[in-house]
Amino acid sequence: MTIDVARLRAGTPGTDRVLHLNHAGSSLMAAATLQAIEAQLRREAEGGSMEAGGAVAAQVEQARADIATLLGADPDEIAFTGGVSDGWGRAFAALRLRPGDKVLVGRTEWGGNLACLERAGLVVEAVPADEHGQISLEALARKLDGQVRLVALTWAPANGGLIQPAAAVGRLVRAAGVPYFIDAAQVVGQMPVDVREVGCDVLAAPARKHLRGPRGVGLLYVRRDFADRLDPAFVDTHSAPIGPDGAVLRAGARRLESAESAPALRLGLGVAVRQALDLGLDRIRATIVQRADGLRARLAAVPGVRLQDLGVERSGLVAFTLDGRSGAEVQATLATQGINLGFNGRAYTPLDMDARGLTEVLRASVSYLTTEAELDRFVAALTALGA
Template structure:
């Protein structure tokens, strides 16, 4: 049975995390703090490159890339052949979306209200060129995407259902598996942006029923910035033709013609960052050793405590929606801009995030929000850190 980590376990993990000794970090949803072992894995490879030559050190790098692929497959309950290693969430999502091919006039894309702004940009550009449409799936009373409302919208012109599982602007968790059941029942491609979910929630691609799932590794996984995961369901791969290929994704055959890889590596490039993959392999192994179910229990416990105490501060409004919530805690302080709150806390050595409309435009506009402050927790977060953050917010709220 999953359970929160003990204080001793948290202290032990923090002792192996250099950043935990020097900063009060509440921006884990932006990028979390890597462990010493992850840093050492990257340093060791860079040293091999410096002493052996970068290309000569590539053999060890390739081994670690494949190790990262195997570990990522375990994390997502996927096959290694269904995993591509990318440079980040947008890189993976954008490549998969572009591989759907040209759009036609009248075709429809259905999205949740919480869709990431970068994904919307890619979809809108393609839709505008072709005369396709992007339509928003209604949300239920909790703010989450409504599977029944989605089903009522479907017809034979719907070519894609896209969902951002955990929004960037707050703690809501969308019902990814329920949306997947609708998509599978009607045979409609289903893309999940799991940027905030991977490493924070248990993710089972078979259970959620997606065709494509993407996530960066710098957030809850505590991997290196510049790494990401792209899952493509094996039976769906043949429907995707990458917009860009090279010698790795589509090597030339004996006749000189490109031969697309028959696995998700068709979305990888020949030029990669082996040192980052070494760090990624270590970060994935650490998450699996802790257990994502336990990570989820710990983050949920910490986030609930923070929400409850924030709500008691006069002048502070907690903005999280949803029946089930994540480790992202959104709030505003009356009379203060979120970016100003972020800067003021940074002056005190406390890191938080602040989001404007472009990050989650549909949801922000629907709720009349122009900005939010965001304190995102990790399984590394302690009561002492929460107390420090709350003290800083109290001071700002009474100015």
């Protein structure tokens, strides 16, 4: 059964206002998600926000349970965060690695994660890519030498359609007994995820990308037994309540949460997650693949366009450059026509950009909401720009 795109677009206020090809940056919220957020903010304004938070506590916990279902985890393994960097950074800091410790990363690792590793004084080694641009499993196996303290993988990068073989990496990393962190910013909500199959200890994702939730909230999976090893860099009354014998770290992923939160955003995330579960991640994935393939085929025929995607399996993020035009210029010109396009410099994926001699890429990222007519309009506008 295919996705009823027309019905979903009718329930998404942004789709008739912009031609949105920046779902990898942040997608368009459904009206139901927006309504859940607005309703909670109104309850806060009219009845007091602490009281309004208490009134929806069970719904927030239901959202946590639905996130667990989405990832193949249990609710106590899920923490709400402020986004990917917030979640990944909290888990990383709680690992308490020491300067000089060795960490392995894929070449497409997110720049923010690399910055955390660098600032902690770690020895960061990038595992070389294979002939498809994916992390080389042979090289990884060789590098897992008993000295490695963490393997960090960005499952799908910000600068192209590549999807890394996260489960195959997980099998090697598990066998070596090394902590395994996954940045799934570009993955959760666009394809099925099963954390047990992937074998990761930590996985971070935002609400705002393919899940189509609000900005400023995210989710973090922490494997139950692994959570015991995490010593948060800072705690509060929620993560380490003080009892008669002093502060006691909460069990599970919640030791990485903060006491203060925005229930409205968590409720919005919950609605978005339920919508993804109802649609089915296999169907979402199949629809996105079809649209992205269609877009790549169209772009390949545009004079001056160079497709920049690597990998065997590809996401809905289509990266390209246009000869003679800067990314900022293309993005700004299309914006005047109501077309939203992403554009990255080096900082998001410095290792991969440097390895490939790229300084910037444009990103047209599709969703299951994207239509063939939108792709035609976008490619016509781009063709006119290049002419």
